[in-house]
Amino acid sequence: MTHELLTIGRISVDIYPNDIGVDLEDVTSFGKYLGGSPSNVAVAAARHGRRTGVITRTGDDAFGTYLHRELRKFNVDDSFVSPVAQYPTAVTFCAIKPATDEFPLYFYGRFPTAPDLQIKAEELDLEAVREAGIFWSTVTGLCQEPSRSAHIAAHRARPRTGLKPGQFTILDLDYRPMFWSSEEEARAEVAKILPHVTVAIGNDKECAVAVGEGTPDEQADRLLAAGVEIAVVKLGAEGVMAKTRTERVVSAPVPVETVNGLGAGDSFGGAFCHGLLSGWPLSEVLDYANASGAIVASRVSCADAMPTPDEVTSLLAERGRPIPGATLAASSTYAASSTHTEGAVR
Numbered sequence: 024m025t026h027e028l029l030t031i032g033r034i035s036v037d038i039y040p041n042d043i044g045v046d047l048e049d050v051t052s053f054g055k056y057l058g059g060s061p062s063n064v065a066v067a068a069a070r071h072g073r074r075t076g077v078i079t080r081t082g083d084d085a086f087g088t089y090l091h092r093e094l095r096k097f098n099v100d101d102s103f104v105s106p107v108a109q110y111p112t113a114v115t116f117c118a119i120k121p122a123t124d125e126f127p128l129y130f131y132g133r134f135p136t137a138p139d140l141q142i143k144a145e146e147l148d149l150e151a152v153r154e155a156g157i158f159w160s161t162v163t164g165l166c167q168e169p170s171r172s173a174h175i176a177a178h179r180a181r182p183r184t185g186l187k188p189g190q191f192t193i194l195d196l197d198y199r200p201m202f203w204s205s206e207e208e209a210r211a212e213v214a215k216i217l218p219h220v221t222v223a224i225g226n227d228k229e230c231a232v233a234v235g236e237g238t239p240d241e242q243a244d245r246l247l248a249a250g251v252e253i254a255v256v257k258l259g260a261e262g263v264m265a266k267t268r269t270e271r272v273v274s275a276p277v278p279v280e281t282v283n284g285l286g287a288g289d290s291f292g293g294a295f296c297h298g299l300l301s302g303w304p305l306s307e308v309l310d311y312a313n314a315s316g317a318i319v320a321s322r323v324s325c326a327d328a329m330p331t332p333d334e335v336t337s338l339l340a341e342r343g344r345p346i347p348g349a350t351l352a353a354s355s356t357y358a359a360s361s362t363h364t365e366g367a368v369r
Contacts, residue, residue: 026100028068028296029155031078031177032164033059033139034104035113035132036086039324043282047118047129057093057326058115059139060161060197060289066097067293067315067329073300076100076155078147078177080138082112087138097326103148107138119283119323126284130201136167143169144176152177156190157296161197162229165212178219183250186221191299195292196225198232206232217249222299224292226257239264240271253305255295257288265309274309277317277342286325291316293329298347307347314338 037058040050057066065075077099081087083106090112094101113132118125133140142164152158158181164174181192194216203209213233217223223246225233234245243254243266255265262275294315298308315335322328336346 025074025154025156026076026151027073027156027300028065028075028159028293029078029151029157030061030065030075030159031142031174032061032161032170033113033137034062034077034079034081034090035059035115035130035137035139036089037325038114038116039283040117040119043119043323044122045118045120047116047127050118053116054324055089056324057090057097059113060163060195060292061159062090062094062099063286063289063325063329064159064195064292064296065099066094066326067290068296069098069293070329071294071297071332073293073297074100076103076151078103078142080105080107080141082106082110082132082138083108084112086112086114093326097329103151105146107141110136110138110141113137113139117283117285121281121283124281124284128285133202140164140167140170142173144173147173147177147180149177149180153181153185156300157193158191159193159195159292159296160216161195162209162213162233163197163199163202165216166202166209171212175215178216181219183219183221189300189302191221191296192219193222193224193292193296194220196223196229196233198225198229210234217246217251220251222253222255223251224255224257224295226259230256240266255309263291263309263313265305267305270305272306272309274306274313277314277338279317279321281320283323283325284320286328287316287320289325290319290329294335297332301348303347307345310339310344311335311347314342314344 035058037056041052042050065077069075116129230242239256246254291312295312318330319328
């Protein structure tokens with residue numbers, strides 16, 4: 024199987040409250056879901072019809088069995104997911120308080136380490152990594168050995184100069200301070216990966232950790248100077264910007280009533296991958312990904328909340344935004360019609 028998207032890194036069981044708007048100590052019941060950013064991104068892209076897989080590790084326990092079941096349910100290949108006997112599957116709790124825009128995360132089973140940080144370089148199927156249409160990793164996967172060496176080995180097996188047309192290597196700048204001793208340590212590890220990356224995605228803080236403080240344009244320019252071909256900087260309430268050496272596009276926010284801000288970035292990532300693989304113009308890729316993220320922000324869960332293409336295009340149409348691929352489809356239809364007419368005249 025050649026994956027259109029292959030991700031590597033974190034997976035967990037997300038325990039989300041059924042009681043919205045209260046502190047965690049006051050929650051009386053919870054639901055459980057598949058979680059972990061790279062795993063969510065694989066799920067999101069699968070919802071858009073892409074062949075996806077994830078490289079990760081679970082505990083050898085019931086929660087690990089649950090995560091395998093969920094990946095299969097979402098049509099994500101779990102061939103590269105295996106158990107680590109000595110560590111339990113990681114669990115993440117959160118409180119959902121949309122009125123205050125607070126969604127604090129509480130990580131369990133991650134300190135001093137977690138199964139998904141035990142991925143080893145020698146265990147990787149480097150051919151699958153090389154052949155994937157998109158290979159997606161995160162900065163969190165660099166925070167600890169042996170995961171760090173595994174990520175570096177995967178990227179070295181997939182040099183920028185060896186990519187075929189239509190292949191991309193994406194780094195989610197995903198900086199979580201609780202996993203690092205300092206920002207400087209994280210920046211040093213990011214510097215080892217950037218030479219292999221064609222797309223970098225992050226918010227202002229994450230870009231600052233990767234390439235230093237500055238305006239969004241300055242941060243994007245530094246990423247481009249490091250060799251990245253597309254720098255995506257999330258602008259918060261102002262939307263999201265993508266910049267290449269020849270183009271700068273901004274997608275305005277897609278306003279929705281926020282229920283849970285967690286998972287929106289992963290939905291954005293999966294949809295962004297779908298747009299890149301579809302060959303859409305960068306502005307359309309960005310709008311589609313932006314709308315996809317907004318939909319998940321309006322729902323409680325992450326993986327289970329990932330939208331379908333129809334849901335995304337419906338929201339875009341409702342907001343008066345272009346439907347990705349529509350211009351190309353219209354041009355193709357016109358061209359076919361013109362050819363048919365010309366043939367009839369002859």
